[in-house]
Amino acid sequence: MTELGGGEMVKQNKLMSMREAIEEFVKDGDTVYIGGFIRQDAFSAVHEIIRQGKKDLTISSAVGVLFPDMLAGAGCMKKVITAYGSNPMPRPAHAFKRALEEGMPRKVEIEDHSVLSLSLAYFAGALDLPFIGCQTIMGSGMQAGDPSAESRFKIIESPFDGRKVCLVPPIKHDVGILQVQRADSSGNGQSWGVMGDTVYGINSCKKVILCVEEVVDKDLIRSDPNRTVIPGIKVNAVVEEPWGCHPFFMPGYYDIDWDYLVYYEQATRTKQGFEEYLNRWVYGVKDRKQYMKLVGEEIMQKLAVGKRMSGSVNYGRYNPWEVYLA
Amino acid sequence: MNQTATSIEYMVVAASREIADGNLLMVGTQWPMLAAMLAKRTHAPDCVMAFEGGIIYDQLPSRTPLLTVDPCYLSNALFCGGTLDTMGALLHGGRVDLAFIPAANVDRYGNVNTTYRFDDSGRPIRMSGGSGGACDFASLASKLIIMMEHDKRRFQEKLEYITSPGYLDGYDSRLKAGLRPGTGPWAMYTTLGRFKFDSKTKEMYLDGFFQGVTVEQVKENTGWDLKVSPTVEEIAPPTAEDIRILREVIDPLGMWSDNLRIKWRTQPTQA
Numbered sequence: 001m002t003e004l005g006g007g008e009m010v011k012q013n014k015l016m017s018m019r020e021a022i023e024e025f026v027k028d029g030d031t032v033y034i035g036g037f038i039r040q041d042a043f044s045a046v047h048e049i050i051r052q053g054k055k056d057l058t059i060s061s062a063v064g065v066l067f068p069d070m071l072a073g074a075g076c077m078k079k080v081i082t083a084y085g086s087n088p089m090p091r092p093a094h095a096f097k098r099a100l101e102e103g104m105p106r107k108v109e110i111e112d113h114s115v116l117s118l119s120l121a122y123f124a125g126a127l128d129l130p131f132i133g134c135q136t137i138m139g140s141g142m143q144a145g146d147p148s149a150e151s152r153f154k155i156i157e158s159p160f161d162g163r164k165v166c167l168v169p170p171i172k173h174d175v176g177i178l179q180v181q182r183a184d185s186s187g188n189g190q191s192w193g194v195m196g197d198t199v200y201g202i203n204s205c206k207k208v209i210l211c212v213e214e215v216v217d218k219d220l221i222r223s224d225p226n227r228t229v230i231p232g233i234k235v236n237a238v239v240e241e242p243w244g245c246h247p248f249f250m251p252g253y254y255d256i257d258w259d260y261l262v263y264y265e266q267a268t269r270t271k272q273g274f275e276e277y278l279n280r281w282v283y284g285v286k287d288r289k290q291y292m293k294l295v296g297e298e299i300m301q302k303l304a305v306g307k308r309m310s311g312s313v314n315y316g317r318y319n320p321w322e323v324y325l326a
Numbered sequence: 327m328n329q330t331a332t333s334i335e336y337m338v339v340a341a342s343r344e345i346a347d348g349n350l351l352m353v354g355t356q357w358p359m360l361a362a363m364l365a366k367r368t369h370a371p372d373c374v375m376a377f378e379g380g381i382i383y384d385q386l387p388s389r390t391p392l393l394t395v396d397p398c399y400l401s402n403a404l405f406c407g408g409t410l411d412t413m414g415a416l417l418h419g420g421r422v423d424l425a426f427i428p429a430a431n432v433d434r435y436g437n438v439n440t441t442y443r444f445d446d447s448g449r450p451i452r453m454s455g456g457s458g459g460a461c462d463f464a465s466l467a468s469k470l471i472i473m474m475e476h477d478k479r480r481f482q483e484k485l486e487y488i489t490s491p492g493y494l495d496g497y498d499s500r501l502k503a504g505l506r507p508g509t510g511p512w513a514m515y516t517t518l519g520r521f522k523f524d525s526k527t528k529e530m531y532l533d534g535f536f537q538g539v540t541v542e543q544v545k546e547n548t549g550w551d552l553k554v555s556p557t558v559e560e561i562a563p564p565t566a567e568d569i570r571i572l573r574e575v576i577d578p579l580g581m582w583s584d585n586l587r588i589k590w591r592t593q594p595t596q597a
C-alpha cells in the first residue's frame with residue numbers, strides 16, 4: 001500500500017493541491033473509486049481529472065450522479081461500475097447516454113450492480129476476500145442478463161444449509177477519492193451524514209486522496225474519534241477544497257444546487273453544448289476557487305446551511321490504577 | 327380547496343394504506359416517499375422509514391425530500407449509518423415489513439425494468455439511472471409494493487430487461503432462481519387501481535379500481551390480457567383529510583405531485 005510504515009502514515013503532513021494530488025496519484029488506466037453516495041461526491045477532483053486529460057479510467061461508485069456523465073463526455077472513462085448513473089432531478093444524463101449508446105466521444109462499458117451487491121463487493125475488496133455471499137440480485141438482468149454478468153455473479157448452494165447463495169467477487173481500486181467535512185493534515189478524516197457505500201469503498205482502495213472542507217488540528221480529531229471514518233494510515237494526500245462537492249452537498253456546509261442540476265442537463269443536451277460546458281466550468285478555470293467565482297457569491301449564500309449543532313458526549317477521563325489499588 | 331383527488335393522489339393514498347402502524351419500511355424515491363409520509367401523518371404515526379444510504383427516520387422532514395439522501399433527512403434522523411446498516415442488517419437481515427419502489431416498466435409477473443430498453447437493431451438504450459437499491463428491495467422484502475403511473479406502454483407482457491425481480495416466469499421460478507421463500511411483490515398501485523398476484527401462478531390480476539375508473543379501461547391500458555379478480559371492487563377514495571395533508575403538509579409546492587421538480591425553472595439562473 002505504501003512505502004511508509006504505519007507510524008509515518010499517521011503523522012506525515014500530506015497536504016497538497018488538487019492538481020498535485022491528481023497528478024501524483026491518478027494514472028491513466030486506473031480503477032478509481034469515487035465515494036460520497038450523492039451527498040459528498042468530489043466534483044472538484046473529477047474536474048481536475050478532466051483538466052489533466054486522464055485516460056482509460058474505470059470509475060467505480062455506488063451511485064454515480066453526474067460525474068460519470070462528465071467523465072464520459074470528456075473521454076476520460078472507458079468503463080463505469082455503478083448501481084445508478086443519471087441526473088437525479090430526475091433528468092437524463094446526456095453525455096453518459098451518448099457514450100454508452102453511440103460511443104461518443106469514446107465507447108464506455110457499464111457494469112451494472114445494485115446498491116447492496118456493490119457495497120458488498122467493496123466490503124469484500126476491503127477485506128481481501130475471494131468473494132462474499134448474498135441473496136439479492138439473483139434472477140435480475142444484472143445476474144442473468146448477459147454472459148459478462150454470469151461471469152460476475154455465481155450462484156451456488158451453500159455447503160452449510162443448502163440454500164442458494166449468490167457469490168459476488170471483490171472489487172478493489174487503484175485509487176479512491178473522497179471528500180469529507182474535515183481532517184487533520186495526515187488525513188484522519190471525519191464525516192457525518194449518510195455514509196452509503198463510502199466506508200467500504202474507500203477501504204478497498206490502494207491509495208486514497210482525501211479532500212476536505214477544512215483542515216483541522218489533530219487534537220480536534222482526537223477529541224471525537226468515533227466521528228473519524230477514515231484513518232490517516234490509509235490516506236496518501238489531503239486536499240483542502242472548500243465547496244469541492246458543488247453542485248451536490250456537504251452536510252453542515254452547503255445544500256444541493258438544484259438549479260445547477262437543471263442548468264447542466266439543459267446545457268449538455270448536445271455534444272457541442274457539453275464541450276461549451278467544459279470550456280466554461282472545467283478548462284476555463286484553473287482550480288475550485290475560480291469555479292466558485294463563476295457560481296457566484298449570491299448562490300453560495302443561498303446554499304450555505306445554517307447552524308444546528310449536535311450535543312457533545314463525554315469520552316471520560318480514566319483513573320490511574322493507583323486509585324483502585326489504594 | 328378543490329377536494330377532487332388527482333390520479334396520483336388516488337395512487338399514493340391507496341398505497342399508504344398498506345402501511346400498518348409500527349411497520350418498518352424501506353422507502354424508494356418518488357411516490358413511495360409520499361405514501362410513507364402520508365401514512366405517518368394519518369393512520370400509522372409510528373411507522374419508521376429506512377433508506378438505502380443508511381438513514382432510519384421517523385419524523386416528517388422540514389421540506390419535501392427529492393432524494394432518499396436529501397439533506398433534510400439529516401435533521402432529526404434516528405440513525406445515520408451506511409448501506410450495510412439498512413440494506414444489509416435490516417433488509418437482508420429480514421427485519422423489514424414493507425418495501426416500496428417506483429417502476430418504469432412492469433410485466434405480468436411483477437418484474438420491473440428501470441434500466442434498459444432496446445431499439446430496433448437490438449442496441450440497448452439507457453432508460454434511467456438503473457437499479458439503485460430497487461433490485462435489493464425486490465429481491466429481499468417480504469412484501470414489495472410497486473408504484474407506477476398507469477400507461478399501456480409501461481405494462482409489457484415480457485420485459486426486455488429485469489432490473490428488479492418479481493415472480494420472474496411465474497409459478498415457482500422465483501424460488502428456483504434462489505430468491506428467498508416468502509419474499510416478492512405483494513401489491514402494485516397505479517393511477518388506475520390496485521393489482522395483486524395469484525398465489526399459485528404468481529400472475530398479476532386487477533384487485534381494485536379507483537372511483538371513476540372501469541375494469542375495461544384498466545384492461546385496455548394494460549399490455550396483455552389482464553386477469554380480473556371475481557371480487558374486484560372500487561377502492562375507497564382519499565378522504566378530504568388525506569388530500570389536505572398531501573397538499574398542505576407533505577408536498578405543499580407540488581414538487582412531486584405537480585411535477586415541479588421536473589418543471590423547475592425553465593430558464594435556469596446559471597445560463
